Amino acid sequence: MEVLFDIPKESPKGLSIVGHPQPLLGGSATHKVPQFLARALCEAGWVVARPNFRGVGQSEGVHGGGNGEVDDLLFLYDLLQAVTPGLRKVLVGFSFGAYVQACVARRLIDRGTPAWRVCLAGMPFGTIDSYRQYLTPSGISDALVVHGETDGRVPLANVMTWARDDVQPVVVIPGADHFFTGKLQVLRSLILRHMAA
Template sequence: MKAHLKTGTMRLDGPAGSIEVIVDAPVHPPRGLAVVAHPQPLLGGSATHKIPQLLARAMRDEGWLVARPNFRGVGASQGTHDGGIGETDDVMAVVAWLRSTHPELPLALIGFSFGAFVQSRVARRLADLGEAARHVVLAGLPAGEVEGQRRYEPEGGLSGLLIIHGENDTRVALGALLDWARPLSQPVMVVPGADHFFTGRLPVLRSLVLSHLTCI
């Protein structure tokens, strides 16, 4: 194993009990802090899903200290699924822990699918507290009614925000996301030919996320 590939698991106290967190740490002092949130637990999503894992390790390799929490009821995390409300509280606890380790470093919030919805809420709460994240990346963000008869109203009007969506996403229709984004004048980065899981387009997703982290 190469020296820069450092991954470990820890437990944090959260509002609903223990939160299992996978931590991807660079060997050298980190350049920033990040929380990467995983897709819908009700559909098998976890912190080891290929997309959060890919993004977390890519950021770690660029020098970021990255935390990937398992949402409530996933892995060793306690509690039960709460539709994004309790999960927001849990990510806030992870952010507080990360910031306590390196309070001087910038924070990035990265989320995919359900995790993107949760991160929009976390980003809004931090901004309202005057503690805004410097970078927010939401990929496959659910908006309106999505597959499975679930409905989402993500937070908008966030600074440092990049939204990435697949042109051919059938789980979260691009049109529904644009209907949400239009009144907010929120730009959306569309990856041509990509589905919800960015099949065959993961290098593009990785590149877009890393490029955004060098902005602002």
């Protein structure tokens, strides 16, 4: 697995793993949204790990439909926890990366070792693009879930359906599309505020 690291100049506040969008649609660790978030987190004092999912960049393998990517990120989380046990760990994901991070967060909760913070932006749920199915796990009560009002890839209604049973709050950015075009600074401030709480 290829992992890009962003290292802050000062002593780190913690370590964040940032998940990127759908590899089958060109998503990678250098996509503009995860790269923007990584820069913001690093400037705020966090070490950032940006893994490339299977078959992307220098990462070996082929797309795992989500399940393989969850296993890979859980492995990375455990490895980073072993080498930096004193640092708080945060899971951040955008689009497909948010789906993967939600699954990782749920598995960490189930084994009694939850991440310190979870931030999920543009997260898919249900049927997307008429054929992709995302059975995103629920029960991540303290996660920051952010969605664009006009998201054309993942309709807001899908995310509200996901959130309804657990009464999971969802922050909706008015006028934002799936990529938060022109609204990335708002997304940045929401994530940094959540991590500072």
